[in-house]
Amino acid sequence: xxxxxxxxxxxxxxxxxxxxxxxxxxxxxxxxxxxxxxxxxxxxxxxxxxxxxxxxxxxxxxxxxxxxxxxxxxxxxxxxxxxxxxxxxxxxxxxxxxxxxxxxxxxxxxxxxxxxxxxxxxxx
Numbered sequence: 001x002x003x004x005x006x007x008x009x010x011x012x013x014x015x016x017x018x019x020x021x022x023x024x025x026x027x028x029x030x031x032x033x034x035x036x037x038x039x040x041x042x043x044x045x046x047x048x049x050x051x052x053x054x055x056x057x058x059x060x061x062x063x064x065x066x067x068x069x070x071x072x073x074x075x076x077x078x079x080x081x082x083x084x085x086x087x088x089x090x091x092x093x094x095x096x097x098x099x100x101x102x103x104x105x106x107x108x109x110x111x112x113x114x115x116x117x118x119x120x121x122x123x124x
Contacts, residue, residue: 064101067094071104081108 074090075082087106095101110118 060100064098067098067101068104070094082106084108 071091071094074087084106091104091106095104108118
């Protein structure tokens with residue numbers, strides 16, 4: 001067999017192998033490119049959602065904070081002690097439709113001397 005004949009037989013296998021390797025390299029490069037693009041888009045969507053949630057949370061906390069400050073102003077504005085009925089009426093109006101604050105409670109300040117009578121009143 002001559003040298004030219006042997007080279008002729010090897011060339012079809014070598015060209016097939018080169019085409020397969022080149023196809024594999026192109027496929028891997030395309031996959032890496034698409035993967036990086038997809039990751040960038042996912043991160044962008046995540047950041048947009050996080051920003052929207054943060055803004056909604058800040059807005060909601062601001063509203064609830066103002067409501068609690070208004071509730072505190074009720075106590076500061078009255079010279080007499082606030083009664084349970086006044087507190088309930090004011091807080092129900094103030095917190096109407098507020099889903100995050102489930103409830104507020106009225107707990108009077110009681111001295112040691114008044115404790116026994118207050119406890120008896122609460123139990124009755």
